[in-house]
Amino acid sequence: MNKEVRPARALNGKIKLPPDKSISHRSVMFAALHEGRSVIRNFSSAADPHSTINCMRGLGVTVYEDGNTVEVEGVGRDGLQSPEGDLDCGNSGTTMRLLSGIIAGAGIPARLVGDESLSARTMKRIIDPLTEMGAEITARKDDFAPLEISRPGPLKPLYFPLPIPSAQLKSCVLLAGLFGDEQTEVIETLPSRDHTERLLNLTIEEKGEEKHIYSSREDNIPEQSYRIPNDFSAAAFWLVAGAIHPNAEITLPNVGMNPTRFGALDILEQMGADITVNNEHDEGAEPVADLRVASSALQPVEITEEIVPNCIDEIPILMIAMLFSDGVSRISGAEELRHKETDRLAAMAEMLGKAGVDFTEYEDGLEIKGDPDFVPESASYQSYHDHRIAMSAAVLSMLGNKSSQIQGAECTAISYPSFWGDLSLLTN
Incomplete structure (x- = not known):
């Protein structure tokens, strides 16, 4: 047009x-990891957050939509199911990068795909740390989607100084860390969006010019009921x-x-x-x-x-x-x-x-x-x-x-x- x-x-x-799109994405993902129902009001009608909704449904999560109100029946960290088909992230880099962390952390095999635009954006930044945490990720040449993710062994904790100020990279690693028995630690020197830390109420320590953010299975994932x-x-x-x-x-x-x-x-x-x-x-x-x-x-x-x-x-x-x-x-x-x-x-x-x-x-x-x-x-x-x-x-x-x-x-x-x-x- x-x-x-x-x-x-x-x-x-x-x-x-x-x-807000960034919060809409996260609200559904985090509500799915919470054990219990969350009611999210003023949810985005944009295409990208609805790619996230469809992907969460593919992982066995029940999501109801009524206009711009979304209800999610959270299954908890251990309730996610391996999808029967591909998880289509559409045009959304947020969906693909954050969901990769959840899938690697949960240890369930899944294949993530995207549209032509998303498939032309490198995923190397998330592939490297998730691989260090024990995930096996197969990608198209030069680390482009589709991504096939599995984790045959235990999840390893990661000490991860962020190489660039990226909220998607930070969130991906922290979300994988939520499934670990030992703490994953992400170190941020330049600030990036902090919606993930806020909505999950993660532990944060200020050390000089650095912000240290921690995640593990010990973190209680709060209910995600609010107006976006x-x-x-x-x-x-x-x-x-x-x-x-x-x-x-x-x-x-x-x-x-x-x-x-x-x-x-x-x-x-x-x-x-x-x-x-x-x-x-x-x-x-x-x-x-x-x-x-x-x-x-x-x-x-x-x-x-x-x-x-x-x-x-x-x-x-x-x-x-x-x-x-x-x-x-x-x-x-x-x-x-x-x-x-x-x-x-x-x-x-x-x-x-x-x-x-x-x-x-x-x-x-x-x-x-x-x-x-x-x-x-x-x-x-x-x-x-x-x-x-x-x-x-x-x-x-x-x-x-x-x-x-x-x-x-x-x-x-x-x-x-x-x-x-x-x-x-x-x-x-």
């Missing part, structure tokens, strides 16, 4: 954002849109405010974005608040390697904010973006080139010359079937001189099924 996006005269209104906050990553598109548009005021209720997730908010505030935070409260283990953004005069910013893990998903849309800042912005240490659903650095570079932006691409980021009066050229933007690229192109196009086309626009449903409807609501 191609989508035409016209220049927007104004952006005004209140948007109910989609539920709305997705901060989805909010970021409207925060940028509202800040760069000259006639905008957008309100976003009940947004997840996990401190390991809102790096983009700090960056936008550093740039001078007019953002207010109200009604701060907790939903289960997660902080939540209402956000409001209005038209802003933006200054350039530098995003460095230390900051990248807390805004990795938002970097494409932050690049759009940089275009309208008064000076040169720089992103470095973001080479991980080349290994997402598509090479997001290359995809964004292509988009900026078509829009007429003055920029330089590096292996680990971009340098962008901003202009508060910048008007993007009309273009046809390729999404590369990447939801965040498609939505970034849409926000850019709203500031253009003429209508632009977004190719493969249906991919926004991966994380934000109502995106095009919300865009229409704000512009009408």
Whole structure:
């Protein structure tokens, strides 16, 4: 599907954002490992978390769906069953990587498959530590899915300093460790999303600049009954849109405010974005608040390697904010973006080139010359079937001189099924 996006005269209104995908994935997995029923409200309707639901059903877990409420009959660590067929992870790297940890820990044979995009993303980072823990994993050449996982011997504890700040890698190892009689220890030096630690209430020790996280069979897996906050990553598109548009005021209720997730908010505030935070409260283990953004005069910013893990998903849309800042912005240490659903650095570079932006691409980021009066050229933007690229192109196009086309626009449903409807609501 191609989508035409016209220049927007104004952006005004209140948007109910989609539920948080990262928490939705984890809520179902962890509820399955809990012994007893969990009721999860405001569950994501996006495609990826429903891949997780289908995989858990394949492992013998009963999951009921009623609108955006999901009930899970948890079977406990020892109640998972070997699936009769493949576990299809769809486009979801979170599903494949976290589920691999659970399957290796449980010691049940299973085969994990994904779509063409997911099958082009290396799984080496999880294969290596899970193999050290005793799993046998057969993968396609160069460690790509499908993954055939078994564990013929006992589960071994692992002392694992994270080689990169990755919540998926961290979670994979910790989830495998939940099945071990001895503690697995993951050491984190640069922060990454901490939903797994929060939702499982795992033991954490701060040792200098390091965070040590532990998991074993001794950990009691809590009931997962709560309301999932709305997705901060989805909010970021409207925060940028509202800040760069000259006639905008957008309100976003009940947004997840996990401190390991809102790096983009700090960056936008550093740039001078007019953002207010109200009604701060907790939903289960997660902080939540209402956000409001209005038209802003933006200054350039530098995003460095230390900051990248807390805004990795938002970097494409932050690049759009940089275009309208008064000076040169720089992103470095973001080479991980080349290994997402598509090479997001290359995809964004292509988009900026078509829009007429003055920029330089590096292996680990971009340098962008901003202009508060910048008007993007009309273009046809390729999404590369990447939801965040498609939505970034849409926000850019709203500031253009003429209508632009977004190719493969249906991919926004991966994380934000109502995106095009919300865009229409704000512009009408």
